[in-house]
Amino acid sequence: MKASTITNKSGWRIQIGTVLLLLLIWQGLSMYFSALLIPSPVETLFAVFHMIKSGELFGPLLLSGGRMLIGFFTGMGIAITCDVLAGYFSWFYEAFRPVVSLILGIPPIILVVLAMVWFGTGGMIPILVIAVLVFPTFFLNTANGWRAIDRQLLEMAAVYRCSKFIVLRQIILPSLAVPVITAISLAAGSTIRIGVMAELLGSDSGIGASLVLARININTDKVFAWTLVSIVLIFLIERFVIEPMKKSAFKWQKKAMENI
Amino acid sequence: MHDKTWIAFDSVSFQYEHIQIVENLSFCLKAGEVIVLFGPSGCGKTTILNLCVNLLQATKGTIIQNTKEIGYVFQEPRLLPWKTVVENVELVMDKKQRDRKDAVKALQQVGLSGQIIHQYPQVLSGGMKQRVSIARALVNEPQVILMDEPFSALDMKLKQDLQRDLIEIIQKRQVGILYVTHDATEAIRLADRIFILEEEKCRIRQELLLDTKHICRTQAFVDEKYDKIYQSFMGG
Numbered sequence: 098m099k100a101s102t103i104t105n106k107s108g109w110r111i112q113i114g115t116v117l118l119l120l121l122i123w124q125g126l127s128m129y130f131s132a133l134l135i136p137s138p139v140e141t142l143f144a145v146f147h148m149i150k151s152g153e154l155f156g157p158l159l160l161s162g163g164r165m166l167i168g169f170f171t172g173m174g175i176a177i178t179c180d181v182l183a184g185y186f187s188w189f190y191e192a193f194r195p196v197v198s199l200i201l202g203i204p205p206i207i208l209v210v211l212a213m214v215w216f217g218t219g220g221m222i223p224i225l226v227i228a229v230l231v232f233p234t235f236f237l238n239t240a241n242g243w244r245a246i247d248r249q250l251l252e253m254a255a256v257y258r259c260s261k262f263i264v265l266r267q268i269i270l271p272s273l274a275v276p277v278i279t280a281i282s283l284a285a286g287s288t289i290r291i292g293v294m295a296e297l298l299g300s301d302s303g304i305g306a307s308l309v310l311a312r313i314n315i316n317t318d319k320v321f322a323w324t325l326v327s328i329v330l331i332f333l334i335e336r337f338v339i340e341p342m343k344k345s346a347f348k349w350q351k352k353a354m355e356n357i
Numbered sequence: 358m359h360d361k362t363w364i365a366f367d368s369v370s371f372q373y374e375h376i377q378i379v380e381n382l383s384f385c386l387k388a389g390e391v392i393v394l395f396g397p398s399g400c401g402k403t404t405i406l407n408l409c410v411n412l413l414q415a416t417k418g419t420i421i422q423n424t425k426e427i428g429y430v431f432q433e434p435r436l437l438p439w440k441t442v443v444e445n446v447e448l449v450m451d452k453k454q455r456d457r458k459d460a461v462k463a464l465q466q467v468g469l470s471g472q473i474i475h476q477y478p479q480v481l482s483g484g485m486k487q488r489v490s491i492a493r494a495l496v497n498e499p500q501v502i503l504m505d506e507p508f509s510a511l512d513m514k515l516k517q518d519l520q521r522d523l524i525e526i527i528q529k530r531q532v533g534i535l536y537v538t539h540d541a542t543e544a545i546r547l548a549d550r551i552f553i554l555e556e557e558k559c560r561i562r563q564e565l566l567l568d569t570k571h572i573c574r575t576q577a578f579v580d581e582k583y584d585k586i587y588q589s590f591m592g593g
């Protein structure tokens with residue numbers, strides 16, 4: 098059987114083709130149904146431009162973005178601190194595993210409801226829910242990465258009496274690059290999705306609250322516009338934050354492959 | 358050979374999970390001397406090297422180290438895949454006293470120069486990786502080098518070239534070498550003393566002194582000693 102090989106260039110063409118096909122289906126559906134149910138892609142774009150012009154877009158976007166960043170980095174910080182402890186003390190890793198399983202088992206919506214019961218509504222809800230939900234992704238990925246650090250390299254460094262800083266900078270951090278970047282990649286998308294959902298249910302400001310307002314006023318074009326903004330946001334983070342991080346961390350692999 | 362003793366084992370024992378791996382081992386490694394530890398796989402040869410550099414702690418007895426400059430060529434090259442060849446050597450270098458030139462020089466000593474030293478380890482062959490590992494052990498000009506079957510993965514020609522280079526380095530720098538192998542020919546070519554170890558507890562069954570200069574070790578000499586080692590090894 099002939100193996101199929103897809104070059105980078107034709108890969109892009111296929112992806113653009115898929116996006117165009119989806120737009121075509123969307124356009125077709127919008128022509129069939131009322132604009133109150135499914136606005137067309139052009140109407141959605143107009144709604145985005147209108148929101149930019151009226152200042153409706155950037156305020157909630159910045160507010161939600163800020164909350165998402167705080168929640169993301171809080172969850173990541175706590176997870177990495179726990180990982181360092183788990184790396185040094187295996188009992189700590191074992192002790193935390195049930196906690197991680199518990200968090201993984203809770204549907205995000207239940208966490209939002211509980212947070213609303215305990216803390217009322219407001220900006221803290223999305224921050225708290227994001228922090229709690231990104232924690233297991235970072236904890237598990239980094240802990241597995243930590244446990245997979247090549248012990249032979251650490252032994253080599255010990256024999257040559259390399260300083261702790263060199264061991265951390267040259268062996269531990271590069272070894273953790275793959276799991277941490279994988280965790281960032283997984284958590285970034287879910288941060289936006291969970292953040293919007295938490296705001297929608299438990300906050301009176303931000304993207305989620307704007308969505309509620311648009312739904313109440315039956316501004317379906319705005320609902321679609323916010324959805325489009327969220328998708329674009331995830332795409333931009335993937336393209337301009339995660340991809341460059343991956344490239345930088347795996348530069349050596351690319352260079353090595355070029356020389357084979 | 359000088360009289361200076363770099364490493365001394367005095368009645369050293371090592372036990373791991375109730376298994377006695379080394380029992381009551383005593384010997385001295387002097388400057389410019391090559392001691393070959395010769396024994397079957399799993400008899401504890403690598404454990405002796407690991408005890409020398411405190412990767413393992415002796416459960417009994419004392420190990421005296423009169424030098425801090427110890428190079429170690431592991432059985433596997435143990436190179437950082439995200440560092441180039443020269444950066445791998447630089448990693449262990451004493452940066453206050455040495456710079457990249459010293460790393461390049463150490464690599465040249467093992468026959469690696471030019472563009473290859475700026476490549477990543479994954480593009481190198483097994484033999485080349487091991488040569489980088491030897492260069493890393495040489496870069497700080499150590500007084501003792503521990504070598505754990507360093508040439509076992511190399512082809513015959515390269516093995517002989519590196520053995521010759523190693524003899525030159527020993528003679529030039531008066532380095533003490535503790536060398537682990539189960540290749541009798543290699544042991545005879547390199548050693549000043551060969552410790553033939555027992556299969557259990559790493560006891561020295563026989564110590565073979567080779568006082569002929571390395572350069573005079575002809576094939577006939579190797580064959581004669583080979584028979585002796587073989588007989589001792591088989592318990593004859």
